[in-house]
Amino acid sequence: MMIWANAVLQGVLLGGYYALIACGLSFMYGVMGIINLAHGSLAVLAAFALYVLAERFGVSPFLGLLVVLPAMAALGWLLHRLVLERSRRGDFLMPVLATFGLAIVLDNLLFEGFGANTRSLAPYIGTLSYGAWEFTDSLYVSTLGVLTLVVAVLMLGSLQLLLTRTQLGRAIRAVSSDPDTAGLVGVDASRTGAAATAIALVTVGVAGAFLAMRTTFDPYAGSQELIFAFEAAVMGGAGSLWGTLIGGLVLGIAQNIGAQINPQGSLIAGHAVFLVVLLARWYAGQSPIRFRRRRPA
Template identity: 60%
Template sequence: MIDVVVQGVLLGGYYAILAAGLAFLYSVMGLFNLAHGSFAVLAAYFVVMLCDALGLDPFLAIALVVLALGVIGVVVERLVFEPSTRGGPLLSVLATFGLSVVLDNAMFQVFGANTRSLAPYIGDLSWASWELGDLYVGKLAVITLVAAVAVLGGLHLFLTHTGLGRAIRATAQDADTAGLVGIDPRRARTIAAAIAFMTIGLAGAALGMRATFTPYSGTPQLLFAFQAAVIGGSNSIWGTLIGGIVLGLSQTIGAEISTQGFFIAGNLVFFAVLFARLYGGSLRLPALILKRKV
């Protein structure tokens, strides 16, 4: 049972880093990005391309892809998010859904349908583990969890201890009032989009290292990110991490009970939290990152 709990917590680290960008973007813009999973898969393909074409070290390639995703975030915010949010919530949802369809099919045309993985590029790290008595802990899973904590901790420090972070929080709370005190809401949203997409780049790299992926792997990643974000909805920046761990634990425990229990248990926990919030009157994606109480 201890092994199941440990594996669930480590899986939760991946879900937390996957959900961070989704929750952050929603908090700042009130925009639910349905292309979130597709961009994570695109990031994984970018890393594979850099390793194949240029022979780069995979971790250097990941760093370059994270920066590239930040630039893509700026472009997508100006060309897609900003115009669509002016048309209301429904238009923004439709715009990001269309963007996800375009990305998925474009990746299929460019990369084909074969599954890919970053495992061949990272050597022993893809399967190596530490032996702790009768317990085996995967090194990659631990690194992913540490990365999730580092990302969330970095966001916490950025948003609470820098002027730009406070400007982003003020824009999220009330963009019109923020503009009256000298804050440029458009600039704040653009920077927030770049940050969110950089976390997506990290999530895509984690996906590529821990599993195989195809051009159409984005949808399940979006669902996992959404579930973790909803489960972790709280007034703390660490809500995303808690939501990811709860989802990971429920899935690993469910898998021990039944072969289909991995998805069923995760969905049951998600719907239990969802209905609890519906009837409790507090349903929301976590504005967790931008709350004063972090």
């Protein structure tokens, strides 16, 4: 019984990471109707930026976030202005194709710059990378895992408060619902969309930091992270921030229980639960993803 309790507990901690990595993906879809296929690659880009600061300049990854997060916000602003805003004027699949192309470009640029070797920020965070609270011989809690879960909850809660309690959040929701009407009441749809993308990429930067601290990564690690983020976001209801947390927890618990049943069953169990939830939502008449058709600007 204790083994299964530990599996569930570790699954909750893993689910916190999945919720964190899915946060920006869910936010962008919820407020802009865009599925960002470059999401995982952008997280890996942030991870490499923190790695360079730590390896070459001796900057702690946590202090490095003070440099990387503003840079990610600026990148998000440019991404919206140069790619997303223009692609949304076409067919509803154009932003998907545009971000898919961006992911390929980022992956190959990172490969050209850093090669195929794996990296990790674990050596630069001291005992946090392996520290744990041990309750019994078979029940323990990772310090980094708890921190990841706490950050995920705080980030999702902060985004929820931003959308519901601030003027910027109300503007973002107005543009998301009807950009033309929002423009009639003085909301700059272009600037608001750029701000939303900048916020989303800040969350991606945080996710990239925890990706690099908890495991190894390489230039092509983004595709796998995108899959986990997509599954967590869809299981919780794409666009729902608190649903993203629930989806991440379900995915993490499923993977850990699958690993207990069979050492090779971790990913299979996660994908299986995702498909079950997907089919259940579909048969219940709740399409997990609805593409939003927008009129050309």
